Amino acid sequence: MLKVAYFPGCSLSSTAKEYDISTRLVCEDLEIDLVEIPDWICCGATTAHITSELTAAALPAKSLVWAEKQGLNITSPCSACFSRLKMAHLHIEKDPKLKKEVEEVIGEKYNGKTEVMHLTRILIEQYGIENIKAKIKKELKGLKIACYYGCLMTRPAEVCVNDRVENPMLMDNLVKALGAEPVKWYYKTECCGAGFSLTKTEIARKLSGDILKEAKDCGADLVMVACPLCHSNLDARQPEIAKLIKTELNIPVLYFTQVLGLALGYNSMDLMLNKHFINPKPLLKAKGIL
Amino acid sequence: MARIGVFVCHCGTNISGVVDVSRVAKYAESLPGVKVAVDYKFMCSDPGQNTIIDAIKTHNLDRIVVSACSPRMHELTFRNTLERAGLNPYMVEMANIREHVSWVHSDNKELATEKAMKLMEMSVSKVRRSEVLTKMFAPIEKRALVIGGGIAGIQAALDIAAAGYKVVLVEKESSIGGRMAQLDKTFPTLDCSACILTPKMVAVSQDKNITLLTYAEVTEVSGFIGQFEVKIKKKAKSVNSKCIGCGVCVTKCPNKKSLSDFDGRLGPRKAIYTLFPQAVPNVPVIDRETCTFFLTGKCKICEKVCPTSAVDYTQQDELITEKFGAVVVATGFDIYDHSSYGEYGYGEIKDVISSLQFERLISSSGPTEGHVVRPSDQKEVKNVVFIQCVGSRDESKKRPYCSRVCCMYTAKQAMLLKDHYPETQSYVFYIDIRAAGKNYEEFVQRAQNDYGVVYLRGRVSKIYERGNKLLVKGADTLSGAQVEIEADLVVLANGLEPRKGAKEFSQLFHMSSDQYGFYNELHPKLAPVETAISGVFVAGCCQSPKDIPDTVAMASATAAKVCAIFAKEKMEVEPLIAGVNQLTCSGCETCYNVCPYSAIEMKDKEVKRGEVRHVAEVLESVCKGCGVCVGACYSKAVDLKGFSERQILSQVETATMPITNS
Numbered sequence: 001m002l003k004v005a006y007f008p009g010c011s012l013s014s015t016a017k018e019y020d021i022s023t024r025l026v027c028e029d030l031e032i033d034l035v036e037i038p039d040w041i042c043c044g045a046t047t048a049h050i051t052s053e054l055t056a057a058a059l060p061a062k063s064l065v066w067a068e069k070q071g072l073n074i075t076s077p078c079s080a081c082f083s084r085l086k087m088a089h090l091h092i093e094k095d096p097k098l099k100k101e102v103e104e105v106i107g108e109k110y111n112g113k114t115e116v117m118h119l120t121r122i123l124i125e126q127y128g129i130e131n132i133k134a135k136i137k138k139e140l141k142g143l144k145i146a147c148y149y150g151c152l153m154t155r156p157a158e159v160c161v162n163d164r165v166e167n168p169m170l171m172d173n174l175v176k177a178l179g180a181e182p183v184k185w186y187y188k189t190e191c192c193g194a195g196f197s198l199t200k201t202e203i204a205r206k207l208s209g210d211i212l213k214e215a216k217d218c219g220a221d222l223v224m225v226a227c228p229l230c231h232s233n234l235d236a237r238q239p240e241i242a243k244l245i246k247t248e249l250n251i252p253v254l255y256f257t258q259v260l261g262l263a264l265g266y267n268s269m270d271l272m273l274n275k276h277f278i279n280p281k282p283l284l285k286a287k288g289i290l
Numbered sequence: 291m292a293r294i295g296v297f298v299c300h301c302g303t304n305i306s307g308v309v310d311v312s313r314v315a316k317y318a319e320s321l322p323g324v325k326v327a328v329d330y331k332f333m334c335s336d337p338g339q340n341t342i343i344d345a346i347k348t349h350n351l352d353r354i355v356v357s358a359c360s361p362r363m364h365e366l367t368f369r370n371t372l373e374r375a376g377l378n379p380y381m382v383e384m385a386n387i388r389e390h391v392s393w394v395h396s397d398n399k400e401l402a403t404e405k406a407m408k409l410m411e412m413s414v415s416k417v418r419r420s421e422v423l424t425k426m427f428a429p430i431e432k433r434a435l436v437i438g439g440g441i442a443g444i445q446a447a448l449d450i451a452a453a454g455y456k457v458v459l460v461e462k463e464s465s466i467g468g469r470m471a472q473l474d475k476t477f478p479t480l481d482c483s484a485c486i487l488t489p490k491m492v493a494v495s496q497d498k499n500i501t502l503l504t505y506a507e508v509t510e511v512s513g514f515i516g517q518f519e520v521k522i523k524k525k526a527k528s529v530n531s532k533c534i535g536c537g538v539c540v541t542k543c544p545n546k547k548s549l550s551d552f553d554g555r556l557g558p559r560k561a562i563y564t565l566f567p568q569a570v571p572n573v574p575v576i577d578r579e580t581c582t583f584f585l586t587g588k589c590k591i592c593e594k595v596c597p598t599s600a601v602d603y604t605q606q607d608e609l610i611t612e613k614f615g616a617v618v619v620a621t622g623f624d625i626y627d628h629s630s631y632g633e634y635g636y637g638e639i640k641d642v643i644s645s646l647q648f649e650r651l652i653s654s655s656g657p658t659e660g661h662v663v664r665p666s667d668q669k670e671v672k673n674v675v676f677i678q679c680v681g682s683r684d685e686s687k688k689r690p691y692c693s694r695v696c697c698m699y700t701a702k703q704a705m706l707l708k709d710h711y712p713e714t715q716s717y718v719f720y721i722d723i724r725a726a727g728k729n730y731e732e733f734v735q736r737a738q739n740d741y742g743v744v745y746l747r748g749r750v751s752k753i754y755e756r757g758n759k760l761l762v763k764g765a766d767t768l769s770g771a772q773v774e775i776e777a778d779l780v781v782l783a784n785g786l787e788p789r790k791g792a793k794e795f796s797q798l799f800h801m802s803s804d805q806y807g808f809y810n811e812l813h814p815k816l817a818p819v820e821t822a823i824s825g826v827f828v829a830g831c832c833q834s835p836k837d838i839p840d841t842v843a844m845a846s847a848t849a850a851k852v853c854a855i856f857a858k859e860k861m862e863v864e865p866l867i868a869g870v871n872q873l874t875c876s877g878c879e880t881c882y883n884v885c886p887y888s889a890i891e892m893k894d895k896e897v898k899r900g901e902v903r904h905v906a907e908v909l910e911s912v913c914k915g916c917g918v919c920v921g922a923c924y925s926k927a928v929d930l931k932g933f934s935e936r937q938i939l940s941q942v943e944t945a946t947m948p949i950t951n952s
Contacts, residue, residue, distance in 0.1 A: 166636070167632055
């Protein structure tokens with residue numbers, strides 16, 4: 001049985017609750033043991049890593065050390081958490097001085113034995129597409145999905161989820177395995193503007209708008225994501241974006257765990273599909289999935 | 291007892307301005323064995339040398355020390371002086387009291403003088419242990435092997451043959467011509483590549499001194515300068531010498547499944563094929579891996595249609611062994627495979643093509659007969675984006691070097707496109723324009739000013755397929771703006787890199803290569819076509835990226851070097867080389883493994899009567915006298931003539947003793 005330390009992060013406890021729920025549900029179904037880190041603390045995204053290298057490394061190190069003690073690899077569904085955990089590990093490994101400081105701050109030895117893996121890798125690569133296929137209850141036939149990876153799980157290259165940086169295929173392969181059709185498009189790793197979401201919202205609107213429009217133009221019925229920040233930009237901001245670019249978008253944005261959950265036979269309530277701004281139910285009903 | 295003369299040079303005031311030369315000479319007189327010591331203004335001048343000759347005769351000297359400049363400067367001069375005085379030329383030692391003393395210690399004349407005295411004394415103690423050495427001679431096989439039938443190999447072969455020497459030119463493809471044959475036009479004159487190349491190809495085939503082996507590869511090399519022994523595999527062409535080159539077999543061959551590598555895989559290639567219409571020799575070969583007959587046992591159409599019964603399915607690969615005195619390696623280059631560039635589509639977008647593919651598209655003998663069309667839908671193009679530095683000047687791809695030709699060929703391609711299709715518009719994304727060459731900068735200016743090619747300084751961040759167009763997104767760093775160009779075709783300026791297998795090939799000759807796999811020249815400035823292996827020369831892009839004029843010049847230079855070897859009756863070999871005492875050699879092969887010049891052979895030899903042992907032997911004409919083997923030998927069985935352990939150790943001992951009697 002696959003067992004892995006689980007770092008949900010703050011988004012999954014609030015705005016992206018449905019990502020957390022669907023992740024736990026899908027993992028339970030696939031018999032993947034997610035061991036939530038009992039006292040996980042902030043990964044340090046944005047605030048820590050732009051102000052203090054030490055804080056940025058020490059915060060994730062605390063969780064990493066816990067996982068290491070259990071002899072587990074560590075995963076997070078949130079791309080920002082994943083990126084911070086992995087970057088902290090790389091920085092500590094590269095810089096002996098930093099390592100010493102971190103060990104002093106967290107009061108524990110850092111051995112760097114635990115591997116940081118994004119949830120997509122755990123499910124799609126480690127658990128394996130063939131094993132997932134065997135568990136499918138409902139094929140997602142007729143659904144055209146634009147897989148959107150965003151920046152945090154693809155850049156920089158050394159952090160990237162073991163896939164092609166410019167044209168990742170991990171989620172596309174999953175979509176295909178579930179019986180749906182991944183659309184061929186080129187905006188998979190474009191920036192959604194999350195960094196400016198609150199400070200310069202017009203930039204976030206423009207960038208997210210480009211992504212949504214491209215997905216629509218490429219024939220996608222829905223956009224599939226693996227990051228709560230991307231999700232809030234593409235989903236919650238969609239109505240204002242549509243108004244801004246004077247285009248009817250109405251394109252549901254689902255987490256990849258929700259899409260996987262549908263194929264495993266779970267319903268709308270199980271997967272909290274009602275939590276999205278763009279209601280996916282009409283589409284899924286029309287395709288005979290719900 | 292040795293009779294030594296010491297000659298201390300003033301070098302004008304170069305030495306005497308700092309070193310008290312008369313004190314050095316006086317000190318020399320006090321040393322054992324020194325019969326005479328004099329100082330003089332310029333020892334290398336005629337009167338200076340005569341002073342030495344007179345002293346040798348007057349004092350019956352048998353060896354000398356010259357305290358002067360670096361031996362690199364004048365050791366040969368004084369060896370000749372000794373020869374003229376009737377002595378063995380190797381009985382001279384130089385003490386370098388200029389570069390090692392006066393030039394670097396002008397701040398302390400006293401200590402400088404003492405150092406000069408010490409260096410001189412060390413040379414005296416070394417020369418006391420010098421032995422008479424005689425120059426050696428080795429025979430020369432006056433035939434050259436040229437490997438690679440591109441323009442470099444062709445030029446080298448023609449030049450060597452023109453001097454009257456025999457040449458074997460080996461080419462692995464079925465025709466010579468190389469990369470140049472794939473090009474449409476050449477910069478900066480825009481003359482047709484084939485038109486200037488084919489006369490040279492024909493000249494090769496008609497030259498009586500040149501034996502052309504196409505569809506052949508060098509598989510094994512042994513021996514050394516003057517005496518290389520080379521195994522060459524002649525692959526089965528399945529077409530024999532009765533072929534008249536009519537081409538009926540190619541026309542009738544029904545098997546079009548393969549893509550033509552020569553055409554950048556943009557067009558089909560038959561199973562029996564010639565590389566291109568002007569191929570030399572104009573004899574097709576059968577690719578047995580794709581030929582229907584070889585795969586299924588059925589077809590034989592080529593055999594049926596051949597008017598001269600030249601098709602021969604029973605031909606076998608043939609291995610021949612030949613002797614050569616010198617080798618020119620001209621194995622050329624590959625272009626960088628752009629499938630590692632994710633931002634340009636991982637090589638999966640059909641209308642993003644390599645520069646070499648563009649050459650084939652615009653060439654009238656190419657797969658589209660010169661029509662520049664999109665590989666995806668065969669439609670003509672309007673907007674074309676050229677991207678430079680793909681696999682060049684890119685640390686992230688481990689290709690930090692400049693490929694030197696891409697700026698020029700990109701300008702050329704954009705100009706040709708405009709010539710053929712005046713309605714087209716070209717855009718070039720570049721880092722810098724590197725147009726260093728005769729008429730090169732003017733050429734690039736012409737592309738911009740007369741041909742309206744838009745040059746944008748910056749990189750492309752991504753290429754998107756949008757409908758049947760390519761959306762090229764990039765930065766124009768001069769205006770600071772982001773640019774989006776809707777293009778029909780994107781042409782990448784792929785950098786040059788060594789041929790696949792270049793490293794393995796270099797092992798045949800024990801040549802060294804740089805971190806990218808380009809072959810190393812002996813010296814980057816003063817021996818640019820020689821390699822560390824005597825008698826092996828490099829020409830063209832296998833050494834580093836270069837354009838056609840530089841390649842041709844380099845090839846002619848290798849020919850001159852080869853001819854210089856062949857012009858001698860026998861090869862004179864310096865005797866300052868290693869020698870193995872086979873009685874004490876343990877046969878451990880350490881020296882064999884460390885020798886950078888492959889100058890040591892391991893042999894089973896009768897070292898004493900009735901005792902055959904595995905021992906090392908120095909190949910006298912290959913050894914460069916570097917001494918690595920001497921240091922490596924566990925049983926002290928190797929020694930270096932002219933730098934024997936006795937000599938070196940006595941110098942060291944002298945160096946550690948205080949100056950006496952001064």
